Amino acid sequence: MNIKYTRMDRMILTLNNIFLFLAVLVVLVPLVYVVLASFMDPTVLLNKGISFNLSDWSLKGYKLILGNDAMLKGFINSVLYSVGFAVVTVVVSLFAAYPLSVNGFVGKNLFMTMFIITMFFSGGLIPTYLLVKDLGMLNTIWAIILPGAINVWNIILARTYFKGIPYELHEAAKVDGASDLLIFFKIVLPLSKPIIFVLAMYAFVGQWNSYFDAMIYLDDPNLHPLQLVLRSILIQNSTDPGMISDQLAMAELKKLSEMIKYSSIVISSLPLIVMYPFFQKYFEKGVMVGSLK
Template structure:
């Protein structure tokens, strides 16, 4: 069906297309630069910049990263932290959201008010650190997983989703003699795959990109996630000599540190790039839930 647009409509569509194209360029151009630079020979990259000649390319950066114990250990820690955090966050958010979606829950208005207050007012870094320390969680994996497991925004998304579940399904289950727990696990939870995937994606991505909590609470390098190892390479410009070998001089290490930075960025981004195509439809569902709220 052909739609006749006015001159103002055509102008707005052209402006939107230009802005979207600019946004795509802002995202894509640095990404392409990083990917190509990660395959470059460090001497060519430092002297001439990017080159599209195959003879100027090298996989030394990836070889050093994939054979470096600190990077591999950080990658494994990041996966463990992100998966555990996502599982715990989804479990808490789903249970709290389901309970708060029920009109039968007495005092749910007070509970929601208390939850909402925490979205605008926090205890601050020092009180939070002292709390984690007094609970004996410093330098443990629990310091990364537990403090942020309760996310009020995720609870609101869950509550909004469960309010859209037909009440007739739960009433029919109650008539058949199902308990509240049975209704939740056998009736409501199987219908909740969209919100479960959305919350899991939010939690996984947030934890995967996080390094500040690990920097504050973890002193043991064996517990550092990948992003903290990557931070030491990108921000502090520190490269573990074990990446290169004891036989290489400091000048060689400095030269190779450039491609190690780019290769580390690519390796750390791969899990998220691989995940998004599979979770895209659920991600869009989560955006719609937030807009409805």
């Protein structure tokens, strides 16, 4: 802190801070708007916009969303898919990464080449779809979990991490007569909790936020994850008629469907919003380890 700022520098710094503040506003305003709007009475929102008078607030949107079957099912499905996907992809990546981190592992180059080629070439959407179809995995959870379970990036991340574990630990265990199996499960994995955590979080969030695989592989609405339910509410504008009782007038229906949009955004993002401040630094670390390669 021994740098002395000239007047010019202080001016630049002030401008710098103003710009950053503006950037923060640009990011925050839409998000805060959605959260506030989700608590507004629809009539008030339409006529006055956001109001801070508590009597204009209402929980109608949330009541409708929480009482909705499709939404609830979607939520449960999403939890299932995201947890399942995270478990499979993390286990497969860790298992694959360990041999690749062992010195003198015969076949290392062959396997690495095999993995890396898939980062640059792919069969494409149609051949993959036909394969999943031929395997009889359409409309099953496996279509969501298995095709994307191999993530070469994850394998490289885990391998880099394993390589950072002091080799003396392996040596010592070997001298004591420990097998590869014992070394992997009793020494390497317990030391790798941070990377396991990072990989699991990435996989969970990625799956939670995706809709594409579910859209092409799952026809059955009962299997749809939250993002597909959201898509029909937010983008296809098809509010489930059951959500709003029939006696309501069309205008009321339109207002309520606007309400539901806001509250469904908030509800669906809730798990991530709650997790985010705690885990931000882990996510950041994931990016860092990856860029070191």
